[in-house]
Amino acid sequence: MPATDxxxxxxxxxxxxDIACRYTGPSAMRWDKPGGAGxxxxxxxxxxxxxxxxxxxARPDYGWLSEETEDSTARLSRGRVFIIDPIDxxxxxxxxxxxxxxxxxxxxxxxxxxxVIYLPQRDLMYTASVxxxxxxxxxxxxxSTATDLARTEILAAKPNLQPHHWQGGxxxxxxxxxxxxxxxxxxxxxxxxxxxxxxxxxxxEWDIAAGDLLLREAGGTITDRSGSPLRxxxxxxxxxxxxxxxxxxxxELMAALDPAGPGIAGH
Numbered sequence: 001m002p003a004t005d006x007x008x009x010x011x012x013x014x015x016x017x018d019i020a021c022r023y024t025g026p027s028a029m030r031w032d033k034p035g036g037a038g039x040x041x042x043x044x045x046x047x048x049x050x051x052x053x054x055x056x057x058a059r060p061d062y063g064w065l066s067e068e069t070e071d072s073t074a075r076l077s078r079g080r081v082f083i084i085d086p087i088d089x090x091x092x093x094x095x096x097x098x099x100x101x102x103x104x105x106x107x108x109x110x111x112x113x114x115x116v117i118y119l120p121q122r123d124l125m126y127t128a129s130v131x132x133x134x135x136x137x138x139x140x141x142x143x144s145t146a147t148d149l150a151r152t153e154i155l156a157a158k159p160n161l162q163p164h165h166w167q168g169g170x171x172x173x174x175x176x177x178x179x180x181x182x183x184x185x186x187x188x189x190x191x192x193x194x195x196x197x198x199x200x201x202x203x204x205e206w207d208i209a210a211g212d213l214l215l216r217e218a219g220g221t222i223t224d225r226s227g228s229p230l231r232x233x234x235x236x237x238x239x240x241x242x243x244x245x246x247x248x249x250x251x252e253l254m255a256a257l258d259p260a261g262p263g264i265a266g267h
Contacts, residue, residue, distance in 0.1 A: 002129040005059075005106045005114035010127060012054050016047045016102040017120030020087060024096070039090050044068050047086035047102065055082050055104075062106070065237055067206045073235070080108045081233045083209040089181030098122055103183035105209035110231035115210035117187045126187045126214055134190055134217035141191040143220040143246045152195035152249060153177050155185040160200045165258060172256040182242075186211025189244050190218040196245025198253060200225055205237040211244070221250040225257060 023043040048068035056064060059082070063075030066084035075081050082104070087093050089100035098121035105115040117126040126141075128134040134141050146152045150173040157178055163169035177194060179185050185197045190211070212230050215222040223229055225241030243253050 002106070002113040003132065006116070006127060006129040008055070008058055009104045009106070009114055009116040010125065012051055013102050013104055013116045013118035013125065015050060015054065016086065016104075017118055019043070019047050019050055020093070020100075020102070021120055039094060040068065041087070041090060041094055043093065044087045044090055048084070051082075051084055051086060051104070055084075063233065065205060065233065067204065071237070075233060076235060078233075080106055080113075083107055083112075083206050083232055085183065085204075085206040088183040088207055092180040097180070099180055099184060101181045101183045101187070103206060103210045105213065105232075107209060107232040110233055112209050112213040112232060115213040117183045117210045117214065119181075119184060124187070126190065126210075128190075128210075128213045128217040130213065130217070132217070134214045136187075136191050141214075141218050143190060143215070143218050144192040144195045144249075145246065146195040147246075147248045149174050149195075149249055149252045151175070154245075154249075154253075155179060155188065155194050155197035157199065160198055165200050166256055167258050172252065182207040183211050186222075186242075186244060187214055190214040190220060192218075196243070196249040196253060198225075198241070198243045200241045200257075202238045202240060203242055205232050205234070205239060208232075208239055208242055215244050219246070220244055221247045223250070223254075226259070227254050 020043050029042040063078030063081035085103040088103045093100040102118045105112050113130045115128045126136050154174040161171045188194050189197045209232050222244040
């Protein structure tokens with residue numbers, strides 16, 4: 001089933017890209033979601049509507065969790081669930097940047113089994129299915145072999161360097177870089193371009209699910225900020241941060257974090 005699910009996800013991602021690319025980001029209608037939940041554009045909603053129709057018709061017994069669909073507890077009783085971010089990096093999309101992605105995954109009993117991250121304007125199609133490795137545009141990918149954290153590029157937003165996150169109030173030395181799409185950050189660690197990534201704030205499942213499988217199938221380690229493996233389709237679909245990289249860099253970042261730092265409850 002993961003292999004046939006992956007073929008379906010690739011088809012869905014390609015159609016999502018066709019729809020999103022019909023819009024020019026800065027001219028697309030845009031709204032701000034209530035409660036400071038961020039922006040949404042007409043492109044997000046158009047992609048979400050297509051995905052919901054295509055995927056749920058193809059797999060009517062699967063549950064559904066999407067950033068742009070009102071959540072329902074019905075998904076919690078389903079053995080398999082689609083976890084979708086129609087456009088990850090909506091701000092980037094609305095600004096006219098090419099660094100946004102479609103993030104589409106299937107999780108079975110909380111574990112992601114098939115995943116796609118697609119950047120149509122960069123012609124990058126990342127795919128993974130459980131036990132079959134991770135690929136970009138059909139070629140196998142693997143995480144970086146870097147072991148010297150201080151000399152390694154790590155994807156992280158500036159707030160992750162705040163002292164309260166780290167033992168002794170001092171973050172470890174590394175070269176910080178950033179990409180606006182969380183799914184793309186995970187993909188760029190999976191393909192070895194960056195050594196690791198971290199986000200220490202509560203993070204939505206739809207931003208993480210596809211990248212979780214890419215990282216694991218590319219030979220990496222990915223956990224929440226406490227070091228626990230990620231599980232999906234939770235009643236509250238948020239994770240307590242994400243740390244991802246090869247096993248060495250992941251271990252060094254985990255060792256430097258303050259275990260008493262804020263998790264979901266602290267935000």
